[in-house]
Amino acid sequence: MTMRSPSRTLRFGLFALALVGAVAGCGGGSAPTDGAQAFATRVAQQPPAAQRKLSVTAGHPVDAKALLDWIEYKYPALFPRGPASIALDYEGKTYTIREYEHAAGKRYAGVTTQGEVYGLGDFTNNLLQSFGVLADFAAEIAADSCNVYPGSCPAAVAGLPADLLSRPAHPDCAALRSGTYRWLNPADSDPEWNTYLAQVDAPTGRITFPDGSVQTATSTGNCTFNASGTNIVVSPAGVMITTGRNQNNQQVISVGFPEQAAALDTLAGISNWSSYRRIDSGPSGQTWRTSFGTIEFGPDGRRLSMNLCAGMAACIPSTSQLGSLQPNAAGGLDLVVPNDRTIRVFPYRPASGDVTWFGVADGNLIVGTRQKSLPLPAVGDPLPLWTIQINWTGNAATSFTDTSGSVTAVDTATRTYTRTLASGRTDVWNIDSPRFGLRYRVGSPTSAELLNMPLPGLGMSVYGAVVGETALNTGLFGFGVSK
Numbered sequence: 001m002t003m004r005s006p007s008r009t010l011r012f013g014l015f016a017l018a019l020v021g022a023v024a025g026c027g028g029g030s031a032p033t034d035g036a037q038a039f040a041t042r043v044a045q046q047p048p049a050a051q052r053k054l055s056v057t058a059g060h061p062v063d064a065k066a067l068l069d070w071i072e073y074k075y076p077a078l079f080p081r082g083p084a085s086i087a088l089d090y091e092g093k094t095y096t097i098r099e100y101e102h103a104a105g106k107r108y109a110g111v112t113t114q115g116e117v118y119g120l121g122d123f124t125n126n127l128l129q130s131f132g133v134l135a136d137f138a139a140e141i142a143a144d145s146c147n148v149y150p151g152s153c154p155a156a157v158a159g160l161p162a163d164l165l166s167r168p169a170h171p172d173c174a175a176l177r178s179g180t181y182r183w184l185n186p187a188d189s190d191p192e193w194n195t196y197l198a199q200v201d202a203p204t205g206r207i208t209f210p211d212g213s214v215q216t217a218t219s220t221g222n223c224t225f226n227a228s229g230t231n232i233v234v235s236p237a238g239v240m241i242t243t244g245r246n247q248n249n250q251q252v253i254s255v256g257f258p259e260q261a262a263a264l265d266t267l268a269g270i271s272n273w274s275s276y277r278r279i280d281s282g283p284s285g286q287t288w289r290t291s292f293g294t295i296e297f298g299p300d301g302r303r304l305s306m307n308l309c310a311g312m313a314a315c316i317p318s319t320s321q322l323g324s325l326q327p328n329a330a331g332g333l334d335l336v337v338p339n340d341r342t343i344r345v346f347p348y349r350p351a352s353g354d355v356t357w358f359g360v361a362d363g364n365l366i367v368g369t370r371q372k373s374l375p376l377p378a379v380g381d382p383l384p385l386w387t388i389q390i391n392w393t394g395n396a397a398t399s400f401t402d403t404s405g406s407v408t409a410v411d412t413a414t415r416t417y418t419r420t421l422a423s424g425r426t427d428v429w430n431i432d433s434p435r436f437g438l439r440y441r442v443g444s445p446t447s448a449e450l451l452n453m454p455l456p457g458l459g460m461s462v463y464g465a466v467v468g469e470t471a472l473n474t475g476l477f478g479f480g481v482s483k
Contacts, residue, residue, distance in 0.1 A: 168202050273294070301326065
């Protein structure tokens with residue numbers, strides 16, 4: 001059975017708005033040019049910044065290089081990577097700047113030794129314009145640093161949130177702690193059991209459901225359990241994945257994790273997401289498919305963008321209205337999309353501080369995490385792993401599969417590594433492909449073409465088959481859970 005009873009924002013916005021205006025063709029024309037020409041003349045006379053020592057006022061968490069590298073990552077069409085930094089004294093200020101060639105004229109971005117951020121070009125109407133100070137951008141720069149410098153961040157260590165460490169643990173599984181757990185049963189048609197709260201007494205394995213009924217999870221080793229026919233695995237960060245029969249006698253997957261409070265800014269930034277969703281019935285009956293995409297939320301909960309990404313193809317914007325996140329008194333957040341649907345969303349933050357969110361809507365399960373460049377593993381790294389997957393009919397496997405292996409080769413130039421399983425099968429994985437935070441496996445006669453999305457800090461990943469939007473009877477979706 002399934003687990004149920006039977007100010008910074010304003011300045012940053014101005015910067016982004018000015019850049020958007022440049023893309024739309026604003027500026028130029030009758031814009032003043034004398035100041036821009038004078039600035040450009042001085043730039044041409046200066047040596048590279050590396051030849052002059054510049055400093056940033058003490059106390060700033062980021063420096064000029066970090067800001068300039070970040071805008072090249074954030075707005076590559078406007079500020080393409082490549083230009084060297086230049087030191088410049090101009091009208092009583094010392095700048096570190098970069099000069100960008102563009103069809104609309106030269107563009108400049110710079111930071112003074114006092115940490116002031118300036119821009120000049122068609123996006124400022126060719127007037128030297130202030131965009132605040134480095135501190136205004138510090139949080140965003142820090143959040144994107146792994147993507148600005150791919151491969152520079154170590155893998156997040158999976159672990160329990162600090163508040164769970166003092167709670168009673170199961171004697172055979174330190175990751176299972178007592179407390180209130182949020183449970184998601186996306187395939188359950190009863191809204192009361194689609195998502196609910198259950199009480200877990202970890203030392204005894206007793207799970208008490210909202211209707212007062214109880215199931216006892218019996219340890220089967222390696223943080224796996226069985227409760228009345230439902231198989232359970234617990235990740236190192238305390239997230240449970242279960243496989244069992246639902247009320248329609250269908251084998252389905254459920255997800256459970258310790259309940260946490262959720263603020264609107266919890267999901268701010270760009271996330272990768274993956275979902276397993278039911279589509280129109282095909283020739284062989286009901287068909288389910290894995291989808292991947294990206295989504296961006298502002299700190300106020302507004303959904304700023306939504307992209308659908310079919311397999312390895314380029315992402316395309318969603319045609320649905322953007323909507324926004326809103327608090328839900330029953331827990332978590334609601335993503336309210338006008339004239340469409342409401343998606344229940346529940347974030348979970350483990351010890352690493354990374355946020356993964358789980359959503360349910362219309363029988364579909366959605367999993368997302370902030371887009372973040374992945375590090376390469378090292379040769380010899382062990383990869384102890386349980387996996388569980390659902391096929392294209394929506395039926396899950398009845399038990400977890402041990403797919404443990406180790407890393408047997410790494411290519412830093414191509415950012416690929418080879419995983420060899422105990423069975424002898426080898427898989428080659430491409431890191432940060434096709435986007436930051438994803439891994440891609442080329443298909444073979446013995447293994448499907450897959451995309452894999454690690455969930456930092458959880459000791460987990462989700463994966464799905466790479467199929468086109470019109471392909472039938474080929475989809476699969478699964479979870480990987482570290483032992």
